[in-house]
Amino acid sequence: NAGVTQTPKFRILKIGQSMTLQCAQDMNHNYMYWYRQDPGMGLKLIYYSVGAGITDKGEVPNGYNVSRSTTEDFPLRLELAAPSQTSVYFCASSSTLNEQFFGPGTRLTVL
Amino acid sequence: AQTVTQSQPEMSVQEAETVTLSCTYDTSESDYYLFWYKQPPSRQMILVIRQEAYKQQNATENRFSVNFQKAAKSFSLKISDSQLGDAAMYFCAYTGQAGTALIFGKGTTLSVSS
Incomplete structure (x- = not known):
């Protein structure tokens, strides 16, 4: 049982490039979330999904897109990367018990 | 809208001592959940303790306990017998109904000295 996995762990992008952050969970959770954490701050919600x-x-969806074709996967797409998207990105999942399980995070730098 | 406030950006404690981290929140909901998460330098978000608003009894997990004051909308974390491994950023978080996102405070950095 791997829990929530995220790839890659680190990435450097140039301004204007695009990429997809991968997230997968093997706990059969209906709910999945993407958060970003800026330096010295708490996590802020980008997108979420209540099921496939x-x-x-x-709270902060601009510049991002998501899709949820399966229960297990919830990729986050960045189009036209900007320096303001430099952050640490966390994926999380939960069942109906409200406790959210987090992946290890992806540190993204846009130069 | 719900908000979570952690008024202590940094706290310090000596090994074996007790420290309390503060958290207040604002909500108009009657049924909700509160959490404390620990984030060590590895960045992993680790659940420390959770509290259901409908439960009057304060949650306890080994050396970690909370003081939940629903009327005052206060949710503090007490760490007893502090250990070097407790050094981390601690986040207070709120969520309402199942499937709603967590709302985080800005965090408190806890340092532990020997």
Whole structure:
């Protein structure tokens, strides 16, 4: 049982490039989330999903897109990367018990 | 909108001593959950303790306990017998119904000295 996995662990992008951050969970959780954590701050919600085929925006969705074709996977797409998207990205999942399980995070730098 | 406030950016404690981290929140909901997460330098978010709002009894997990004051909307974390491994950033977080996102405070950096 791997829990929540994220790839890659680190990435450096140039301005204007695009990439996909991968997230997978093997706990059969319905709910999945993407957060970003800026230096010295708490996590802020980017997008979330309540099940396969259903996604919705969080607090800071601009510049990102998501899809949820399966229960297990919830990739986050960055189009036209900007320096403001330099952050640490966390994926999380939960069942109906409200406790969220987090992946190890991806540190992204946009130069 | 719900908010979570941690008023202590940094705290320090000596090994074996007790420290309390503060958290207040604002909500109009009656049913919700509160959490404390630990984030060590590895960045991994580790759940320390959780509290259901409908439970009057304060949650306890080994050396970690909370003081939940629902009327005051206060949720502090007490760490007893502090250890060097407790050094980390601690986040207080709130969530409402199942499937809603966590709302985090800005965190408190805890340092532990020997």
